[in-house]
Amino acid sequence: xxxxxxxxxxxxxxxxxxxxxxxxxxxxxxxxxxxxxxxxxxxxxxxxxxxxxxxxxxxxxxxxxxxxxxxxxxxxxxxxxxxxxxxxxxxxxxxxxxxxxxxxxxxxxxxxxxxxxxxxxxxxxxxxxxxxxxxxxxxxxxxxxxxxxxxxxxxxxxxxxxxxxxxxxxxxxxxxxxxxxxx
Numbered sequence: 001x002x003x004x005x006x007x008x009x010x011x012x013x014x015x016x017x018x019x020x021x022x023x024x025x026x027x028x029x030x031x032x033x034x035x036x037x038x039x040x041x042x043x044x045x046x047x048x049x050x051x052x053x054x055x056x057x058x059x060x061x062x063x064x065x066x067x068x069x070x071x072x073x074x075x076x077x078x079x080x081x082x083x084x085x086x087x088x089x090x091x092x093x094x095x096x097x098x099x100x101x102x103x104x105x106x107x108x109x110x111x112x113x114x115x116x117x118x119x120x121x122x123x124x125x126x127x128x129x130x131x132x133x134x135x136x137x138x139x140x141x142x143x144x145x146x147x148x149x150x151x152x153x154x155x156x157x158x159x160x161x162x163x164x165x166x167x168x169x170x171x172x173x174x175x176x177x178x179x180x181x182x183x
Contacts, residue, residue: 004085007152009142011165014129017142020159026122034059037112038183039102051076058095069095082149083168111183125155137175
């Protein structure tokens with residue numbers, strides 16, 4: 001289990017962000033296509049009682065065409081200036097069998113969406129540009145994953161980002177604000 005400190009930066013231009021990242025010497029570390037499937041019980045136990053979600057992520061490295069599947073239980077533990085989550089993850093090989101197991105124990109699919117993710121790293125800061133399918137989320141955003149608040153401020157300065165576009169809101173909250181419904 002590990003903690004993840006992150007924020008999202010909305011209202012970005014994908015190419016502009018990529019150009020800025022390359023200009024500051026950030027290294028591209030991932031370019032992948034992901035299918036993300038969220039599961040919960042009928043009474044939404046994971047969302048309501050654990051303040052989180054259970055996700056199967058199948059990701060394909062667009063440079064090597066290698067595929068990997070990961071089951072993640074992600075729980076939010078704080079949501080002040082930075083969103084702090086704990087993640088329990090395990091890799092597995094057979095996505096369809098795992099889905100069947102979950103269904104048999106009444107943990108059912110809530111949503112499935114796809115996205116392209118381009119990730120850069122600079123000085124221990126992870127910059128992830130996410131472009132979802134239009135039904136899941138219509139606008140590209142940047143996710144900053146940092147070790148502490150100092151790194152967040154440094155990341156904002158490095159890319160000359162508008163602080164008004166930085167949010168610690170969850171993906172679920174952002175979807176609801178756009179009338180897409182919660183997950």
